[in-house]
Amino acid sequence: MSASVSTRPGGRPRPWIQPHLVLAALTIGLLLLFVLLPMAWMISTSFKSQVAAMQQPPRWIPEVPTFENYAKLLDPRGEGGRWFLRYLLNSFIVSTATTVLGTAVAVPAAYAFSRFRFPGRRLLFMTILVRNMFPAVVFLIPLFILMRTFGLVDRHASLIITYMTFGLPLAIWLLKGYYDNIPTELEEAALVDGATRFFAFVRVVMPLSVPGIVAAAIYVFIQAWNEYLYALTFLNSDELMTLPVGLQSYFSEFVTDWPGLMASSFVMSIPVVVLFMVLQRYFVRALTEGALKT
Structure with a gap:
């Protein structure tokens, strides 16, 4: 069984990597980072203590995660x-x-x-x-x-x-x-x-x-x-x-x-x-x- 090849209207092979698709993927990726990074930082900070939240330089992953903040909220x-x-x-x-x-x-x-x-x-x-x-x-x-x-x-x-x-x-x-x-x-x-x-x-x-x-x-x-x-x-x-x-x-x-x-x-x-x-x-x-x- 022969593999199908994508062709242009003139019969020439179509390149697998298309610039407009790459540009669209990069744009979507940047937008996702713009949206998800603040959410990731919010979740990371919610598992920190008050001292760890003010630590310099800030850490994405807390050294000692704590559920104390959620326990206070839901109790x-x-x-x-x-x-x-x-x-x-x-x-x-x-x-x-x-x-x-x-x-x-x-x-x-x-x-x-x-x-x-x-x-x-x-x-x-x-x-x-x-x-x-x-x-x-x-x-x-x-x-x-x-x-x-x-x-x-x-x-x-x-x-x-x-x-x-x-x-x-x-x-x-x-x-x-x-x-x-x-x-x-x-x-x-x-x-x-x-x-x-x-x-x-x-x-x-x-x-x-x-x-x-x-x-x-x-x-x-x-x-x-x-x-x-x-x-x-x-x-x-x-x-x-x-x-x-x-x-x-x-x-x-x-x-x-x-x-x-x-x-x-x-x-x-x-x-x-x-x-x-x-x-x-x-x-x-x-x-x-x-x-x-x-």
């Missing part, structure tokens, strides 16, 4: 562990509620923009996307005044409503592109068989749009999980603080607990990484299929 009997677990619970509550409510709003809204034709549809859709053109800090004072007017300051509801406001535009845009890729003939066939529009949406469109819904939910959850500025502004009680705001307790006027901060940051990143790894195939599928036109 509910200690003060540090009790507060950390409370902040972690608050983040789960806010992020989960934001994801559920945001997805529940984004799904029918995106379906309406995709399937229905009504006056001002294009203008309204563009208006929703315009919000992403402005930095989040621009809306800080107006939203704080609004939350204070409705008595929602120092409540998780203020964060949930705010995070929904920030997550909905991209979620609606992502889902609309996905719905545009689902053939309307499937719904028309269900309508011909006597199904209502709502029944056709629930039983036909929804199962096909699961990857898009999962991708939108991942985006909303990650955005709510990592948000710091609004949580710092809207919440005053320590019992209600989310994890990004709670991490500032490791900073003090004279000494910063760098190993404890790195350990808590690593634990904070675990739910997001696990969520993305488990649902990655849905996320990639939604992005690729939503970008295609039938």
Whole structure:
């Protein structure tokens, strides 16, 4: 059996080492190093003592690794562990509620923009996307005044409503592109068989749009999980603080607990990484299929 040889259109052999592929591989490698090196240093520091973290020159691998920082974080009997677990619970509550409510709003809204034709549809859709053109800090004072007017300051509801406001535009845009890729003939066939529009949406469109819904939910959850500025502004009680705001307790006027901060940051990143790894195939599928036109 003869081995196949890659050839150019003119019949000449194609070189095995192609410059553009090498350049692409080097670029991806540099980007991976840029992302992974800080994470590796964070994990390394989390296993150091306070003295070892300040050692000069710094060491990538600690001489005497210690799990003391993680033990303090995850031990509910200690003060540090009790507060950390409370902040972690608050983040789960806010992020989960934001994801559920945001997805529940984004799904029918995106379906309406995709399937229905009504006056001002294009203008309204563009208006929703315009919000992403402005930095989040621009809306800080107006939203704080609004939350204070409705008595929602120092409540998780203020964060949930705010995070929904920030997550909905991209979620609606992502889902609309996905719905545009689902053939309307499937719904028309269900309508011909006597199904209502709502029944056709629930039983036909929804199962096909699961990857898009999962991708939108991942985006909303990650955005709510990592948000710091609004949580710092809207919440005053320590019992209600989310994890990004709670991490500032490791900073003090004279000494910063760098190993404890790195350990808590690593634990904070675990739910997001696990969520993305488990649902990655849905996320990639939604992005690729939503970008295609039938």
